[in-house]
Amino acid sequence: MSTPTDRPAPGSTLLDVRALHKVYPGADGGTEAIRDLTFEVRAGEMVCIVGPSGAGKTTLLRCISGLLAPSSGQVVLEGTAISGPPKGMAVVFQEYARSLFPWLTVAQNVELPLKEKGLGKAERKRLVATALDAVGLADVPASYPWQLSGGMQQRVAIARAVAYEPHILLMDEPFAAVDAQTRADLEDLVRALWHRLGVTVLFVTHDIDESIYLGQRVLVLSGRPTVILEDVTVNLPDERDQLTTRNDPEFARLRAHIYDLVQKAKRGYRPGDDVFVPAAGARGDLPPTVGDGPYAGLAGA
Numbered sequence: 001m002s003t004p005t006d007r008p009a010p011g012s013t014l015l016d017v018r019a020l021h022k023v024y025p026g027a028d029g030g031t032e033a034i035r036d037l038t039f040e041v042r043a044g045e046m047v048c049i050v051g052p053s054g055a056g057k058t059t060l061l062r063c064i065s066g067l068l069a070p071s072s073g074q075v076v077l078e079g080t081a082i083s084g085p086p087k088g089m090a091v092v093f094q095e096y097a098r099s100l101f102p103w104l105t106v107a108q109n110v111e112l113p114l115k116e117k118g119l120g121k122a123e124r125k126r127l128v129a130t131a132l133d134a135v136g137l138a139d140v141p142a143s144y145p146w147q148l149s150g151g152m153q154q155r156v157a158i159a160r161a162v163a164y165e166p167h168i169l170l171m172d173e174p175f176a177a178v179d180a181q182t183r184a185d186l187e188d189l190v191r192a193l194w195h196r197l198g199v200t201v202l203f204v205t206h207d208i209d210e211s212i213y214l215g216q217r218v219l220v221l222s223g224r225p226t227v228i229l230e231d232v233t234v235n236l237p238d239e240r241d242q243l244t245t246r247n248d249p250e251f252a253r254l255r256a257h258i259y260d261l262v263q264k265a266k267r268g269y270r271p272g273d274d275v276f277v278p279a280a281g282a283r284g285d286l287p288p289t290v291g292d293g294p295y296a297g298l299a300g301a
């Protein structure tokens with residue numbers, strides 16, 4: 001495993017997804033989750049991915065993390081084609097309750113991957129302490145995950161990923177199960193860690209506002225079998241905060257644009273469709289104004 005000192009040069013291509021295609025085998029030809037995905041992520045970038053439920057976002061992350069073999073195409077990380085879980089990558093999943101070991105303390109949970117990485121005891125101790133401090137959990141190393149709130153447990157999962165000193169961090173809807181205030185805090189935590197560590201982040205979310213708030217780019221995926229509908233550049237100042245950034249007119253413009261794309265995706269639109277006829281009765285052009293669903297951030301837009 002490489003160390004932070006041999007991080008890829010900022011701006012160089014870190015992740016290269018080439019003509020990725022994935023079919024889950026099964027009756028009637030199986031389930032084609034990914035039709036054709038090609039994109040690059042540069043070192044140090046924060047890229048978010050949004051798309052309808054069932055589009056293939058988790059499938060994509062599983063292919064990138066080497067947990068799932070593509071049917072065709074390639075994932076190349078730091079110049080090497082992935083054929084299994086690669087070194088230099090950490091993953092944070094949505095379900096913190098299942099991702100932490102209940103019989104290990106907070107510190108032991110964070111330390112475990114470092115043992116597998118073969119680091120010495122003193123170095124492990126230093127990395128665990130630094131990571132817990134970075135996520136604001138320096139005072140609970142001896143607690144067990146089940147003694148913590150949901151937001152704290154997710155911070156343990158983030159600390160574990162950060163302590164590993166990955167070159168790339170994959171996050172699959174990591175904040176979907178926490179309340180709105182905790183979610184905002186965790187978003188700011190991810191931005192802060194990203195700035196501090198220079199790690200490359202690929203972040204899947206259902207929340208359009210979250211994707212804009214966090215990302216430098218937002219990849220909008222079509223419905224299954226998925227392709228990229230648009231690679232949207234987020235032209236917002238690098239310094240972001242929950243009030244100012246979300247009130248920026250450019251934020252509102254991006255929200256409307258991405259919302260429109262996701263609505264089209266949900267109605268079956270695909271690039272290359274010459275004439276797109278929305279489903280009868282579809283009201284996709286009107287954002288919802290209430291509720292706590294995936295587009296709750298649109299309320300009051």
Ligand SMILES: Nc1ncnc2c1ncn2[C@@H]1O[C@H](COP(=O)(O)OP(=O)(O)OP(=O)(O)O)[C@@H](O)[C@H]1O
Binds near residue numbers: 024052224
């Ligand atoms: N292990 C599997 N075997 C067969 N089909 C699967 C498997 N995992 C996912 N699928 C199918 O592949 C498609 C994409 O699933 P995936 O979980 O990647 O979607 P997603 O975009 O992450 O959805 P969500 O936003 O709801 O998390 C779905 O139709 C799903 O039913």
Ligand SMILES: [Mg+2]
Binds near residue numbers: 057058059
């Ligand atoms: Mg998913």
